[in-house]
Amino acid sequence: MRVTDLGITDFSDAYSLQKEIAERVYRGESENTIIITEHRPVITIGRKGSRKNIFRSHEFLSSRGISVFDIDRGGDVTYHGPGQIVAYPIVRLENGARDIHRFLRFLEEVGENLMAMYGLASQKIPGLTGIWIGDKKIGSIGIGVKKWVTYHGMALNINIDLEPFSFIRPCGIEGLRITSLKDVLGREVDIEDAKSKLKLSFNEVSQLAEAGSKI
């Protein structure tokens, strides 16, 4: 497993890099790679999504520095911004482990394991992929798979400003409440430390869970 921390990126730049790496992973020229980054403010709409789930005009959003993209992952609309760790695992699902939803469960476990490192119990909500603290969502998951290589991934709210989530109907779910580690713990959380913990969590869970691929 290779981990690349890109720092703060534009969504589109990180997306281009994902596609490049995914192609190399497919051709066997690169090992499985996890990209870790924080995005500049952006709203993305997955394949099952709708612009109806964005409540503000493009003019308003651009005045707040928020761009909007339609993208090729599952799921509906979400928001990314600084203070949120985005992890894109670009992983070749090998024969015998070509189970997309098992891979989603793996990502959930990585997120839950990270929460446990902060002493937090997270739970699964049947039918709703993601990482939840009580009934609030702290981490979102949405992936793409081409030629059995995964891309896109998960987003974990660390210190992110939660206000922009009110500009959208996150995941297309009415009344969905979003939280962050900072909110739950009631203190600032060092994002670099959270990134280190996330890397550790990927390692631990991939060793423990045989998550569908060697990562």
Next chain:
Amino acid sequence: MIEFKLPELTEGVNEAVVSFWHFKEGDAVQEGDELVEMATDKAAFNVPLKASGVLKRIVAKEGDTVKVGDVLAIIE
């Protein structure tokens, strides 16, 4: 004639929505070609073909919800 079907995704996941077709009717298609992109609530994925031929007819249109085992297209 081959029926190109939505494969089993995983236990408990029974359906997906057609995002778009990478090929159109009349196109020659090869084994391994990814013919169509599908989406569920959390994943977007391509379905590869296990035979070669001509994409005769697209049965599941873009935006349609398809169940596992349903025919997506006819290959000849």
